[in-house]
């Protein structure tokens with residue numbers, strides 16, 4: 001039984017959600033991985049070091065310079081017959097590509113798994129994480145996306161897989177990459193951070209999000225947000241934590257001026273320690289918070305920055 | 312051009328569902344049902360394209376029990392022209408829905424199919440991508456902006472690091488993200504008018520599709536509840552406790 005995992009990578013190596021997907025795949029047996037893009041030597045070398053991986057396939061060409069679903073699906077489809085399971089992290093790119101692959105294989109994708117029971121059986125949250133379904137697949141090749149927050153990532157080093165190019169396949173030409181506008185940040189990525197500090201509508205505007213900066217700096221935190229804060233334009237879309245945004249489970253999650261709607265809780269309630277700062281003591285966020293502070297955030301945040309500064 | 316918009320009837324987003332005591336599923340009896348919020352965004356986008364003169368006809372499609380015709384009525388009241396109900400009591404999965412939609416698309420010959428990015432009940436986020444694959448069409452998922460030009464469509468997508476723009480040939484599949492638009496409320500006169508718009512009813516067998524699920528649900532459980540926490544009186548107490556009690560900073 002061998003699985004193929006589609007990896008996301010960047011200049012720093014294999015992204016953490018992808019290492020969680022490798023961890024999930026390792027529970028199923030032998031693991032091969034696929035890296036795609038341009039100038040892949042470094043990424044392939046990083047992938048080869050992941051413990052549990054025995055083979056790295058690379059698709060290194062201009063065709064894969066950008067992750068177009070139509071091309072990636074065609075490539076994975078060509079590789080599929082050699083595998084019992086095809087996996088990717090449940091990131092924007094994994095969610096874009098894997099169902100497309102599944103349809104070609106006449107397989108029902110198993111989205112966002114949180115646990116591997118056996119080769120056919122998986123646990124996945126649904127209804128915004130308010131219920132967990134244990135599902136058994138009858139499909140020949142299982143197509144899976146992995147909820148990264150539910151699997152400890154495999155180590156970045158320790159393995160020594162072989163590296164070989166993936167066979168070239170005919171690629172569709174019905175889609176074309178135009179441009180991307182990626183938010184720049186020196187902070188850790190939301191889905192990989194040990195601490196996440198999130199702001200909601202209570203922050204009132206984008207300028208006020210700067211109040212989170214010194215706190216995030218001192219805690220080495222990523223900054224997140226509720227949908228309301230994103231919709232209002234305070235912060236970019238990729239800050240959104242929740243059922244339909246990013247799912248995070250850091251050691252510490254600090255929710256500031258966030259009421260705690262079902263959809264927001266779905267994205268953070270598996271965090272180890274939750275802190276909520278809200279001026280409304282009835283706010284539902286307090287029902288999941290380990291430490292709740294009823295306070296006006298505009299006084300609490302400067303105090304918090306000052307208190308953290310005292311070593 | 313013609314646009315198809317699949318709309319799913321789901322438990323309303325304000326409802327916190329309860330897992331049934333026997334572990335077979337979640338309690339849906341007597342629970343408020345609504346159109347999947349992402350599908351409202353899909354209908355809104357189609358209606359705007361029609362208002363701009365880009366679209367000529369909008370067909371709303373729902374797959375499920377007879378009551379899904381209410382969801383189609385909502386779409387008609389928002390501005391869709393007619394509806395198709397694929398009636399079945401089976402709890403359909405994305406693969407079945409995609410196959411049914413493919414069969415309808417082959418008959419209707421639309422240039423564009425706009426779906427939600429995710430149904431908020433099953434949280435699969437799969438149907439649009441699967442439909443695009445089955446039709447051999449390109450896909451613009453998680454769209455926050457859609458522009459239709461001659462023979463093609465440009466879609467700005469919400470991705471993990473920000474935004475990405477792709478150009479697709481038509482026909483194509485688009486799935487909506489939250490920031491694409493703000494859906495309108497149907498006006499009373501439009502709700503009245505919608506009652507007269509036609510809804511065709513077909514069965515999966517009429518479309519040559521077997522909707523039997525591929526995933527067997529062995530059990531449904533409730534996630535572990537969080538322990539009740541404590542209120543702290545000051546920022547100083549909070550930081551002290553995070554340092555000495557929770558030991559996370």
Ligand SMILES: Cc1cc2nc3c(=O)[nH]c(=O)nc-3n(C[C@H](O)[C@H](O)[C@H](O)COP(=O)(O)OP(=O)(O)OC[C@H]3O[C@@H](n4cnc5c(N)ncnc54)[C@H](O)[C@@H]3O)c2cc1C
Pocket residue numbers: 199200201202203225226227228229240241242243244245246256257258259260261262263264267277278279280283295296297298324348349431
């Ligand atoms: C289809 C769908 C998908 C969704 N997906 C998501 C998702 O992925 N993520 C998500 O977050 N939401 C999502 N939502 C939205 C969700 O339902 C809520 O509307 C949203 O989470 C509310 O954001 P909020 O808590 O910031 O705003 P509000 O609910 O308005 O809460 C603001 C809070 O700030 C507090 N506050 C105000 N001023 C201060 C102050 N000075 N000091 C301290 N506290 C203050 C208030 O007491 C209040 O509790 C989704 C909704 C739908 C329909």
Ligand SMILES: Nc1ncnc2c1ncn2[C@@H]1O[C@H](COP(=O)(O)O)[C@@H](O)[C@H]1O
Pocket residue numbers: 316317318319320347349350353372373374375403405408425426427428429430431433434435436437438439
């Ligand atoms: N039973 C259904 N009837 C109509 N549309 C559906 C149905 N199931 C899924 N869809 C469409 O597919 C989208 C994504 O659903 P899913 O893949 O289940 O998350 C939804 O937003 C709808 O547009």
